[in-house]
Amino acid sequence: MEFPEWLTRNDDYIPDGKRASFIEKNIKGLAEILAGLRSRRRSGGILNRVQPRVKLPAVVFLIFLVSLSRSPSFVWLVSVSLLVLLSVLPTQLLKRILALGVMSALFTFVTLLPALLFGFSNHIELIVAKVWLTVSFSGLLALSTSWYEMTGALKFFHMPDLFILILDITLKYIAVLGDFALAMFYALKIRSVGHSEKGAQSLAGIAGTLFLKSKTMADDLFDAMTCRGFTGTYKRRMRPAFHLADDICFVFIGLLIAAFFIFE
Amino acid sequence: MHIPDNYLSPQTCLVMGAAMVPVLAVSVRRVKTKMSESRLPLIGVGAALSFLMMMFNVPVPGGTTAHAVGGTLLAIILGPEAACLAIAAALLIQSLFFGDGGILALGANLFNMAFVMPFAGYALYRFLSIWLKSEKGRMVAAAIAAYVAINLAALFAGIEFGIQPLLFTDAKGLPLYSPYPLQVSIPAMLIPHLTFAGAAEIIFTTGVLAFVEKVSPETLHQSGPVAYKKMAGLLLFLVMLTPLGLLAAASAWGEWNKQVLSRSLGYLPSGMAHGFDYRAMMAGYRISGIPESLGYILSAVAGCAILIIVFRVIRFKKKKDVRS
Numbered sequence: 001m002e003f004p005e006w007l008t009r010n011d012d013y014i015p016d017g018k019r020a021s022f023i024e025k026n027i028k029g030l031a032e033i034l035a036g037l038r039s040r041r042r043s044g045g046i047l048n049r050v051q052p053r054v055k056l057p058a059v060v061f062l063i064f065l066v067s068l069s070r071s072p073s074f075v076w077l078v079s080v081s082l083l084v085l086l087s088v089l090p091t092q093l094l095k096r097i098l099a100l101g102v103m104s105a106l107f108t109f110v111t112l113l114p115a116l117l118f119g120f121s122n123h124i125e126l127i128v129a130k131v132w133l134t135v136s137f138s139g140l141l142a143l144s145t146s147w148y149e150m151t152g153a154l155k156f157f158h159m160p161d162l163f164i165l166i167l168d169i170t171l172k173y174i175a176v177l178g179d180f181a182l183a184m185f186y187a188l189k190i191r192s193v194g195h196s197e198k199g200a201q202s203l204a205g206i207a208g209t210l211f212l213k214s215k216t217m218a219d220d221l222f223d224a225m226t227c228r229g230f231t232g233t234y235k236r237r238m239r240p241a242f243h244l245a246d247d248i249c250f251v252f253i254g255l256l257i258a259a260f261f262i263f264e
Numbered sequence: 265m266h267i268p269d270n271y272l273s274p275q276t277c278l279v280m281g282a283a284m285v286p287v288l289a290v291s292v293r294r295v296k297t298k299m300s301e302s303r304l305p306l307i308g309v310g311a312a313l314s315f316l317m318m319m320f321n322v323p324v325p326g327g328t329t330a331h332a333v334g335g336t337l338l339a340i341i342l343g344p345e346a347a348c349l350a351i352a353a354a355l356l357i358q359s360l361f362f363g364d365g366g367i368l369a370l371g372a373n374l375f376n377m378a379f380v381m382p383f384a385g386y387a388l389y390r391f392l393s394i395w396l397k398s399e400k401g402r403m404v405a406a407a408i409a410a411y412v413a414i415n416l417a418a419l420f421a422g423i424e425f426g427i428q429p430l431l432f433t434d435a436k437g438l439p440l441y442s443p444y445p446l447q448v449s450i451p452a453m454l455i456p457h458l459t460f461a462g463a464a465e466i467i468f469t470t471g472v473l474a475f476v477e478k479v480s481p482e483t484l485h486q487s488g489p490v491a492y493k494k495m496a497g498l499l500l501f502l503v504m505l506t507p508l509g510l511l512a513a514a515s516a517w518g519e520w521n522k523q524v525l526s527r528s529l530g531y532l533p534s535g536m537a538h539g540f541d542y543r544a545m546m547a548g549y550r551i552s553g554i555p556e557s558l559g560y561i562l563s564a565v566a567g568c569a570i571l572i573i574v575f576r577v578i579r580f581k582k583k584k585d586v587r588s
Binding site for chain 2: 088
């Protein structure tokens with residue numbers, strides 16, 4: 001048996017091994033995202049008890065009110081209620097919401113710095129507080145609600161089925177394709193030695209393969225749906241009754257609406 | 265007892281601040297080793313409790329006000345080091361958000377209220393408990409310790425005020441900062457605290473201790489579980505009562521603003537006129553556009569929530585790295 005010519009050649013290659021390679025960075029990032037997607041369990045404390053079909057409009061409405069309000073008193077009131085809500089949340093969720101809110105508020109403040117330097121400092125606190133509030137509340141909604149519940153709530157508000165279908169499939173296939181990409185990165189890692197300068201080229205290969213794969217997967221999904229008789233309509237199985245937590249949520253929003261008009 | 269900015273010279277503030285650094289560092293280390301993880305949020309509850317107690321201003325004859333601090337109470341519930349951290353956090357929030365107590369003077373305020381008070385109160389309480397062993401006896405010991413500790417803290421505050429005109433004067437001999445000498449400042453600080461604020465401190469200390477003893481005696485044991493829901497109920501109860509603190513409308517001795525001081529003194533000490541000026545977001549626990557009592561309640565709620573959040577997020581113990 002004859003070896004091909006390239007296999008008989010000697011390579012003078014000494015890996016420097018200091019920097020984490022391009023592939024490893026990608027693997028780490030991808031694995032973290034996937035783990036984050038998978039671990040999205042219901043850990044919202046008292047927020048779990050509020051139904052998504054109450055939570056979703058409540059948060060949308062709250063953001064609406066906060067954005068419309070021009071009165072610092074109202075923004076204070078909502079800030080204080082957010083602080084109280086945060087103080088009773090599970091620690092993990094609390095930390096994530098705080099990080100999210102503080103980062104966005106900080107970013108807003110930095111973008112507003114030029115205005116401050118030119119002497120227009122009247123509403124900076126208000127704008128920063130509003131950004132903090134809206135980001136925190138939407139974060140609370142997103143992190144305390146699973147995607148299944150969210151699509152259920154969307155259906156309740158007569159969102160078109162096509163939209164729900166797209167959202168549903170997108171979310172599922174982010175995880176499926178992410179797994180596939182991760183497997184390809186592992187394969188690449190096993191076959192490469194040391195530090196590679198051509199990391200970007202391999203990325204293009206992975207992206208291309210992923211695209212082709214997604215196309216076959218889409219065909220498979222279509223076939224599977226046809227086989228199971230899926231006609232593109234989503235049905236809600238049951239409508240759970242309102243509980244105390246939902247009522248509290250309603251009362252809270254009602255009080256804030258009242259406050260909005262009082263302070264305006 | 266919250267010394268505002270510019271009443272103490274920057275040098276005094278620096279010395280007091282420097283004195284507090286090792287105290288806080290040692291407290292953090294002791295809390296790390298002594299306290300169990302599940303009890304850490306209790307420090308936040310304690311801080312919120314102290315924050316609320318300081319909002320109940322008691323009117324004092326003579327036109328000033330004073331308030332309880334709860335240093336001894338927290339030291340008995342949490343241990344003196346954790347009480348030190350709790351009160352320090354409460355004072356920091358008060359100065360940053362509510363303009364109560366100065367930013368530069370924070371070191372001095374910490375020294376009086378977060379160091380002298382819990383440690384002295386706790387030492388006296390332990391000393392007295394040698395003889396007063398029964399349940400009633402321990403309550404008496406706590407009351408005496410709380411009374412002595414708040415007065416000791418007031419004495420220190422009085423001394424800090426009083427040494428300013430001795431140490432810092434301008435070319436004409438006029439004081440640069442706080443104008444009143446020791447023979448004025450010490451009685452002025454001690455009289456309210458020996459009478460009304462001391463009484464308030466005793467009432468709060470024994471009241472809260474009796475409450476905790478009744479609803480969850482295991483909270484008082486250093487390693488026992490904590491009934492957080494009941495403590496939250498206590499905080500809520502106090503929050504609802506905070507507008508009572510507005511009944512005493514005057515400001516406390518040594519906490520006047522510049523206009524009031526220059527009117528009563530005839531001049532404004534130059535160090536104060538050109539001093540450090542910090543504008544807190546909710547200065548004086550008031551929110552513009554909201555009725556005073558509602559604003560006071562909102563401030564109380566916000567302060568408590570911030571303190572509880574802070575002590576839930578802070579992790580004193582480093583998580584052991586699983587990978588290594």
